[in-house]
Amino acid sequence: MNIRHIAKKAGVSVATVSRVLNHPETVALKTRESIEKIIAEAEYTPNWFARGLNFNKTRTIGLMIPQILNPVHMETAKGVEDVAHQKAYTTFMCNVEDDPNKERRYLNQLMQRKVDGIILICSSLEENDFKAAIEQGIPIVLVGGCKVNPGFNMVSVNFQSSAQKAVGHLIDIGHQRVAILCGNSQGVENEEKLRGYKIALEKAGLSSYEPYVMYVENSIEGGYLGAKKLCELKRRPQAIFTTSDMIAFGAMDAIKDQSLSVPADIAVMGFDNVRMSNLVEPKLTTVDMPLHKMGVYGARLLFDIIEGEEAMEEPRTILLQTKLRIRKSCGHKERIGEMF
Amino acid sequence: MMKTEFLGLKMKTPLIVAAGPWNRDGKRLKAALDAGAGAVVTESVVSDIRLDVRPRIAYDGAGAQNIHLYSDIQIEGWERELDIAKSGGGIVIASVSAHTPSEVAYLATKMERFGADAIEISVSNPMGEALEVAASHPQVVFDITKEVVSNVKIPVTVKLSQNTTNISAVAKAVKKAGGAGVSAINSIRCILGVDIETGRPKLSTYGGYSGPPIRPIGLASVATIAQTVDIPISGIGGVENYKNVLEYIMMGASSVQVGTTVMIHGMNRITQIVTELEQWAETKDIESVCQIRGTALRKLKSFDEIKIEPATSTVAGVPCTVDCHKCTSVCMYDAVSKKDGNIFIEKDNCTGCGLCTFVCPAGKLVLNW
Numbered sequence: 001m002n003i004r005h006i007a008k009k010a011g012v013s014v015a016t017v018s019r020v021l022n023h024p025e026t027v028a029l030k031t032r033e034s035i036e037k038i039i040a041e042a043e044y045t046p047n048w049f050a051r052g053l054n055f056n057k058t059r060t061i062g063l064m065i066p067q068i069l070n071p072v073h074m075e076t077a078k079g080v081e082d083v084a085h086q087k088a089y090t091t092f093m094c095n096v097e098d099d100p101n102k103e104r105r106y107l108n109q110l111m112q113r114k115v116d117g118i119i120l121i122c123s124s125l126e127e128n129d130f131k132a133a134i135e136q137g138i139p140i141v142l143v144g145g146c147k148v149n150p151g152f153n154m155v156s157v158n159f160q161s162s163a164q165k166a167v168g169h170l171i172d173i174g175h176q177r178v179a180i181l182c183g184n185s186q187g188v189e190n191e192e193k194l195r196g197y198k199i200a201l202e203k204a205g206l207s208s209y210e211p212y213v214m215y216v217e218n219s220i221e222g223g224y225l226g227a228k229k230l231c232e233l234k235r236r237p238q239a240i241f242t243t244s245d246m247i248a249f250g251a252m253d254a255i256k257d258q259s260l261s262v263p264a265d266i267a268v269m270g271f272d273n274v275r276m277s278n279l280v281e282p283k284l285t286t287v288d289m290p291l292h293k294m295g296v297y298g299a300r301l302l303f304d305i306i307e308g309e310e311a312m313e314e315p316r317t318i319l320l321q322t323k324l325r326i327r328k329s330c331g332h333k334e335r336i337g338e339m340f
Numbered sequence: 341m342m343k344t345e346f347l348g349l350k351m352k353t354p355l356i357v358a359a360g361p362w363n364r365d366g367k368r369l370k371a372a373l374d375a376g377a378g379a380v381v382t383e384s385v386v387s388d389i390r391l392d393v394r395p396r397i398a399y400d401g402a403g404a405q406n407i408h409l410y411s412d413i414q415i416e417g418w419e420r421e422l423d424i425a426k427s428g429g430g431i432v433i434a435s436v437s438a439h440t441p442s443e444v445a446y447l448a449t450k451m452e453r454f455g456a457d458a459i460e461i462s463v464s465n466p467m468g469e470a471l472e473v474a475a476s477h478p479q480v481v482f483d484i485t486k487e488v489v490s491n492v493k494i495p496v497t498v499k500l501s502q503n504t505t506n507i508s509a510v511a512k513a514v515k516k517a518g519g520a521g522v523s524a525i526n527s528i529r530c531i532l533g534v535d536i537e538t539g540r541p542k543l544s545t546y547g548g549y550s551g552p553p554i555r556p557i558g559l560a561s562v563a564t565i566a567q568t569v570d571i572p573i574s575g576i577g578g579v580e581n582y583k584n585v586l587e588y589i590m591m592g593a594s595s596v597q598v599g600t601t602v603m604i605h606g607m608n609r610i611t612q613i614v615t616e617l618e619q620w621a622e623t624k625d626i627e628s629v630c631q632i633r634g635t636a637l638r639k640l641k642s643f644d645e646i647k648i649e650p651a652t653s654t655v656a657g658v659p660c661t662v663d664c665h666k667c668t669s670v671c672m673y674d675a676v677s678k679k680d681g682n683i684f685i686e687k688d689n690c691t692g693c694g695l696c697t698f699v700c701p702a703g704k705l706v707l708n709w
Contacts, residue, residue, distance in 0.1 A: 025416045293388040321439035340471045
């Protein structure tokens with residue numbers, strides 16, 4: 001059975017079947033479903049190799065993920081995959097493990113496999129690493145805080161102003177001694193968040209206190225160990241701003257283990273708003289990152305280039321908005337803050 | 341035909357079907373156009389769809405509360421939906437909603453490419469957004485509008501909200517940023533009511549209030565914008581018949597949008613309003629909206645300009661056979677009394693407040709001013 005047989009059986013043109021296979025989103029739902037049914041019944045699969053030669057496209061994209069176990073990245077990855085799936089593309093997911101060497105190797109492998117484009121989440125690669133890909137004309141989109149920015153299509157948020165707003169909120173609700181547990185992973189995100197923290201303190205006329213700035217591993221364990229040290233300080237902080245929800249979860253655990261309570265003794269603020277942050281007790285006040293949307297936009301920018309909609313003259317940047325998600329872990333004066 | 345031009349688009353009638361769940365896909369947009377609408381606005385297209393809560397639309401016979409969040413069709417799917425919507429011709433305006441200039445601009449450029457005739461930026465939804473809607477901040481609206489205007493070739497209008505302190509400042513920002521028009525007003529943040537037996541609100545969170553009760557607020561907003569900035573306005577809020585359409589036009593609108601009445605009464609309501617509007621225009625020999633636009637606006641006065649005339653209520657025909665005492669019970673000045681179907685006005689007591697003339701169901705009282 002080939003594409004002509006399918007078209008004949010469905011009573012449509014070969015072009016329509018081709019559209020179902022290549023651009024399903026452009027075909028009316030009813031028509032698409034009936035053609036897909038016939039395709040499934042006939043167990044017809046296009047000859048992908050031939051298609052690669054025909055269209056000079058493999059209908060595959062590469063997705064580099066810093067840490068596959070980190071739920072933050074999984075939400076973004078799902079955003080990418082959601083769009084790719086709609087476009088009938090297959091996504092190769094590469095787990096980089098925060099290792100630039102592994103990331104570099106994966107980049108080469110994806111190029112050798114002739115993927116049509118590559119999305120990198122929070123990449124720690126340098127400009128030089130992309131040289132070959134750029135020369136081969138492989139479209140690249142960067143998502144989240146990446147080491148290189150200019151010259152690339154990218155989707156991100158303003159980490160600095162988001163952190164500044166979050167710490168500003170802690171100060172507004174009465175916390176004067178605010179510490180930060182800052183993730184020490186690669187990438188620029190955490191540096192920007194730290195800068196935001198410092199600016200918020202400065203704007204409130206509070207001086208920063210060195211023991212309150214602590215670098216920890218970006219994990220629950222890292223948060224636990226860091227918060228434990230902060231609890232043991234003679235001048236214990238009233239609030240801890242963390243650069244990720246994972247660190248915040250660990251910090252809350254450590255505070256409880258010290259027989260202290262959140263938020264009565266120490267307030268804890270997260271960053272990311274992963275799903276679990278709404279389930280822990282007390283529910284975590286955090287910065288809502290548009291994680292899924294970042295993935296969706298990363299894929300959109302990539303497909304705009306792959307499908308030739310965008311003239312590649314100027315790289316496009318899409319900045320998305322974060323939002324302070326007020327819950328219970330920092331205390332608050334007004335319930336209305338939780339509503340919107 | 342009562343023609344109009346809005347955003348540079350020539351329309352056969354000023355009636356537009358507004359953004360909302362009733363315009364959720366191509367099929368419904370086309371149905372609204374087929375019913376006679378001059379143009380249709382898509383449900384607000386967003387970057388990433390969110391699951392709808394249940395229930396999400398409540399109605400109390402007067403107004404509706406809606407906590408529905410935007411289109412559940414991803415932007416990619418709107419290429420197909422716009423094709424369907426436009427398959428019979430007609431003007432389709434794409435409503436897009438997002439939070440940053442680059443994000444709104446992305447959605448707008450996509451919808452332009454898919455064939456939208458204009459963009460309506462929604463920065464004023466009262467559901468699920470911040471306590472202060474984005475449209476409260478003229479600078480934010482300016483930045484978003486400017487980014488969109490510089491990325492698309494089709495005209496751009498911005499939907500404004502009464503949930504803001506100074507709607508005219510926002511309208512000015514739209515004009516300054518190159519917007520071709522404004523639409524006003526969006527629904528107003530509300531809680532429709534409380535079930536006193538269960539102590540539970542009618543819907544589980546704050547929503548947008550729409551329907552006839554918000555019409556006076558919409559009219560005031562349109563008038564305010566029209567008296568502030570020279571920009572085409574699409575009047576929205578509580579329109580349910582052709583008279584309401586004319587009210588908005590006479591307050592300065594170039595086009596008028598309906599939504600809730602279509603949701604409650606169906607697409608036939610569009611045909612009915614358009615037909616009755618045509619009939620009215622024919623009897624008055626009016627061919628274009630611009631012949632009547634702003635006529636009431638010019639009669640809107642400041643307190644200083646209002647001449648205080650010694651007008652009092654007068655009785656226009658007796659006996660009054662209606663068994664009611666509304667005229668006597670509303671009179672705060674002990675000026676109205678009623679006996680055996682006769683209404684008496686105590687001229688010395690009547691201060692000309694006019695309330696009895698509005699509440700009398702039989703139209704037996706008048707105040708000449």
